[in-house]
Amino acid sequence: MSDASTLNGAAAPSGTPSGTPASTAPRDFLIGKSRWKPAEFAFWAVAVGALFALPDRHLLLNEIAILGLFTLSLDLILGFAGIVSLGHAAFLGIGAYAAGLLTKHGVSEPLTGLLAAGALAGAVGFLSSFLILRGTDLTRLMVTLGVALIFHELANRLDWITGGADGLLGVAPGPIAGLFEFDIFGTTAYAYSLAVLFVLFLLARRIVHSPFGLSLRALKDNRLRAGSLGIASARRIVAVYTLAAVYAGIAGALLTQTTQFVSLEILDFARSADALLVLVIGGTGYLYGGLVGAVAFTLLKDGLSAITPAYWLFWMGLFLVVLVLVGRDRMVERVRGLLARAVGRRA
Amino acid sequence: MLRRQFLAAAAVAAALAGGLPAQAQQVAKVGLVLPMTGPFASTGRQIEAAARLYIAQHGDTVAGRKIELLVRDDTGTPDVTRRLTQELVVNEKVSFLGGFGLTPLAYAAAPIATQGKVPAIVMAAATSAITEQSPFFVRTSFTLPQATVVMADWAAKNGVKKMMSLVSDYGPGIDAEKSFKDRFTAAGGESVGELRVPLRNPDFAPFLQRVVDAKPDALFVFVPSGVGAQFMKQFVERGLDKSGVKLLATGDVTDDDILNDMGDAALGVITSHHYAAAHQSPENKAFVDAFRKASNARPNFMAVGGWDGMHVIYEALKKTGGSTDGTALLDAMKGMSWTSPRGPVQIDAATREMVQNIYIRKVEKVEDELHNVEFATFEAVKDPTKAAKGG
Missing domain, CATH: 3.40.50.2300 (Response regulator)
Structure with missing residues (x-):
């Protein structure tokens, strides 16, 4: 919402004769929007710092990084192009199985597996994107859900390839680029996942701040109007959906490589639903929503389920209800206000 | 951002407090x-x-x-x-x-x-x-084969000639189907059909109709424990309990945890398993x-x-x-x-692996509750899959 208003605000003066020349204004606007903010530096500093400060928690951090990448990919289509999906786990699963099978049958170098998994998931994403071009949100929910169910059943049926309900055994990835061996503490795993997440995040950040990214937002806000402005909506949706599928596939491959196991559960409906929940917690459309949400979601889940293994879902549910009732924005504003006051007092 | 830092700090504090x-x-x-x-x-x-x-x-x-x-x-x-x-x-x-x-x-x-x-x-x-x-x-x-093999032996010895099997379509179900069929046919019985039902939200009706048509002496069933109740209900609705087809299953189907809630539909089901709460x-x-x-x-x-x-x-x-x-x-x-x-x-x-007795049980009413009552024992059964490999 706020982005749309700043867009209008910035665009208006450029049209008036007293404004800056029209040729440079949009460029400045885009560059201004993509400038790094201090909070962003802080976020990544903490993420890297955790590698050294929390040696006991690398396994959990690894899970957070992978969930973060998966929800980042969902955010690309939901937060920027307005496509709701209940079947995003399909691409996670395709990537996971692709990486697992590749590792099992000889190509054990993880980076190669990552690229192959991303490419395969992207190809499937490209093909299935044509299914979601038409229809309303509800149709899309059903179509994406259906696609995910089909892949779940395929993985179940093709048990001589996938191992079926028992899962794929014997996935033993070699050292990354022939140098870094996976260790039992999860240190390599976290460093690896974080590095992949960071590179893909940079790419996503570049893309959403490009003219292409802006045109996606226009599509999200009003597809009809965007169309009459000359934005080819179908091609853009195909492109961003394919990109998101590549991201999800890579997240799946990371999961397989760092846990050395894949099973049917990776294609479960709960995976897709969790990703949406994470975005509810973290917010959509500013790229960090998936990451912040993944941190909060995983830590909450881990903390609560360690305290009360049987009833943690209740507390999780309560938290989500409160979050939705109070509103995330209001909570963030309150915290920001307190912070500002604390800083003001000190100065 | 702030929330993340806070949570990270909280995690550090918790880790320190927990370690001491x-x-x-x-x-x-x-x-x-x-x-x-x-x-x-x-x-x-x-x-x-x-x-x-x-x-x-x-x-x-x-x-x-x-x-x-x-x-x-x-x-x-x-x-x-x-x-x-x-x-x-x-x-x-x-x-x-x-x-x-x-x-x-x-x-x-x-x-x-x-x-x-x-x-x-x-x-x-x-x-x-x-x-x-x-x-x-x-x-x-x-192990699932421990229970199924014993069921096959018991069926062959107790006058069952024509069998059908119905299993959930996933790894353990297919294992059960195979080990049952192999053992039963080796003992001279005949298998007249193998049915596989989807693991999720199964509708047993069309499969049970095929059982009605084929009229075997007995039907062997393996489904994961929770699905058992659903199966029993449809089995009775189709009138199979009165058709003379004996229902044989592994103990997963009449799991003690949910057996009592299945109602009288479950009465008379014969199962093989290693444990029953009614064990004497x-x-x-x-x-x-x-x-x-x-x-x-x-x-x-x-x-x-x-x-x-x-x-x-x-x-x-x-x-x-x-x-x-x-x-x-x-x-x-x-x-x-x-x-x-x-x-x-x-x-x-x-x-x-466990070497243990496998019991043949029948669902009966004991003090107003449904129980798996044991009536035959196969002693010291090893895992047949590994025994076959010479392990």
Whole structure:
């Protein structure tokens, strides 16, 4: 919402004769929007710092990084192009199985597996994107859900390839680029996942701040109007959906490589639903929503389920209800206000 | 951003606070990784209740070590199982792992048990191949072929000539179908059809119609425990209970945990399994009474797996004199024998599987409750899959 208003605000003066020349204004606007903010530096500093400060928690951090990448990919289509999906786990699963099978049958170098998994998931994403071009949100929910169910059943049926309900055994990835061996503490795993997440995040950040990214937002806000402005909506949706599928596939491959196991559960409906929940917690459309949400979601889940293994879902549910009732924005504003006051007092 | 920093700080504080106490007395930690929420929550709850009951009855100190039980919820998700077992081994330095509700969950944990050299007690999952995935796996539940092969033997000996089978279409179901058919045809019987139903939201009606048409002497069924109730309902709705087709199944179908809620539809079903809450022995009576008192529920075969798992852990510690060296504990477990609530059992030293009695039971009403009442016993049954391989 706020982005749309700043867009209008910035665009208006450029049209008036007293404004800056029209040729440079949009460029400045885009560059201004993509400038790094201090909070962003802080976020990544903490993420890297955790590698050294929390040696006991690398396994959990690894899970957070992978969930973060998966929800980042969902955010690309939901937060920027307005496509709701209940079947995003399909691409996670395709990537996971692709990486697992590749590792099992000889190509054990993880980076190669990552690229192959991303490419395969992207190809499937490209093909299935044509299914979601038409229809309303509800149709899309059903179509994406259906696609995910089909892949779940395929993985179940093709048990001589996938191992079926028992899962794929014997996935033993070699050292990354022939140098870094996976260790039992999860240190390599976290460093690896974080590095992949960071590179893909940079790419996503570049893309959403490009003219292409802006045109996606226009599509999200009003597809009809965007169309009459000359934005080819179908091609853009195909492109961003394919990109998101590549991201999800890579997240799946990371999961397989760092846990050395894949099973049917990776294609479960709960995976897709969790990703949406994470975005509810973290917010959509500013790229960090998936990451912040993944941190909060995983830590909450881990903390609560360690305290009360049987009833943690209740507390999780309560938290989500409160979050939705109070509103995330209001909570963030309150915290920001307190912070500002604390800083003001000190100065 | 702020929230993340806060949470990170909180995590550091929690880690520091958690690491300090309980070092005074020597501790042996037991980490149970179980599905405590989700569709398989009842597995986790039964096992946890049984493990806590065992500790309450036998004291929490063995061979000078205080037993500390850590229970983690893996929600039935293999990558979470893997992370939790890994954390239990690396951070908590557990001396034993345990639990593992489903086959893929056990598979996911296998490399950790091997790498960490920590004995891992499989208390639930029943696919035969699990114990081959890590030399540190020891199983206190059962293998599905143990139950199915016995059912086939019993059917062949009791005048059943024409069989049909109906199984859930996934790994264990297909194993059950195969081991039943092989054994039954080897004994001279005839299989007139194998039906596979989808694992999720099955509608049994069309399959049962084919059973009605084929008119076999008996129908052999394997479905995972929760689905059993659904199956029984449709079996009766189709009138198959009155058609003279005998219903034979593994004990999963008439799971003690849900049997009583199935209603009279379940009466007369014949099943084969290693444990029934109605098993007649002083050990079992004490176990069932204590379990009912502690958790207000009837123990099922999951609970007895958890109970015996704790027994194996206690006895192994006694044998090693409190040493928590993984290999020594494993050696202590191999060949161990005792009297469990389910009857006499032994851990096969070669395969690390249970050698146990398999009972043939019939669902009857006992004191207004439905129970699996045992009427025939096949003694000291080994896992047939590994026996066939010469293991």
